[in-house]
Structure formats: C-alpha cells, structure tokens
C-alpha cells in the first residue's frame with residue numbers, strides 16, 4: 001500500500017500514513033503524533049512504498065514527469081494528470097478542479113489559498129515535493 005502524506009492541523013506536523021486505495025479519502029486518519037483527526041492531505045506528495053506496487057514504481061523515476069516546469073501551471077497540470085492516470089481511481093475530489101485551474105494558467109499559490117482544505121500541500125516550492133520521491 002502506498003503512503004500518503006498529511007498535514008496535522010493540530011500539531012502542524014507532516015505525517016505519512018499508509019492506506020490502501022480503497023481507504024484513501026474514505027477511512028478516517030489519525031495523527032500518530034497527537035491523535036488528532038484533523039489531517040489534511042498533501043496532494044502531489046504521495047510517497048510510494050518501494051516494491052509494493054509495481055505500477056506506482058514508475059512514478060519514482062525522475063523521468064516519469066518529463067520536463068515539468070514548476071513555474072508553469074500548465075506544465076504542472078500535465079504532470080498531475082499523468083500522475084492521476086497512473087493512480088487510477090480514488091483521486092481526491094479536488095484533483096480535477098486543481099488541474100483544470102492550473103491548465104487555465106492560474107497560479108498554484110492562489111489555487112491553494114482558495115482551497116484551504118489542501119492544508120498547504122502545494123507550498124514549499126510548488127510541486128517540488130515530487131522531486132523528493134526518489135530519496136527513499
């Protein structure tokens with residue numbers, strides 16, 4: 001099962017929680033540090049447990065996302081859509097809206113600000129978290 005990253009709204013820690021695709025977005029998640037259930041998903045920062053799902057392993061290849069320009073919303077949208085296709089079902093409901101707005105050229109920062117539910121998942125250099133997926 002893949003690891004999903006969440007931001008705890010209570011203790012502000014970023015936590016990784018292992019869920020199945022079926023559980024993701026459905027099952028309640030609890031902060032392992034403080035026990036709060038006020039966790040926000042960090043979109044675009046899914047960590048893949050190596051070897052557990054070969055389909056997802058491709059995404060740890062730096063070349064998977066190709067020539068993503070993190071300063072170009074349209075390029076980001078393409079990368080996110082490609083990732084979404086790899087993930088198949090169970091995309092967060094915000095996914096289509098985010099990619100759609102990126103494609104229309106909207107600044108990721110302003111999208112995040114308009115969607116507080118994201119909990120700052122796109123901060124810290126935009127989608128830069130993707131580059132960290134190979135640092136197992």
Ligand SMILES: [Zn+2]
Nearest residue numbers: 008011031034
């Ligand atoms: Zn917490």
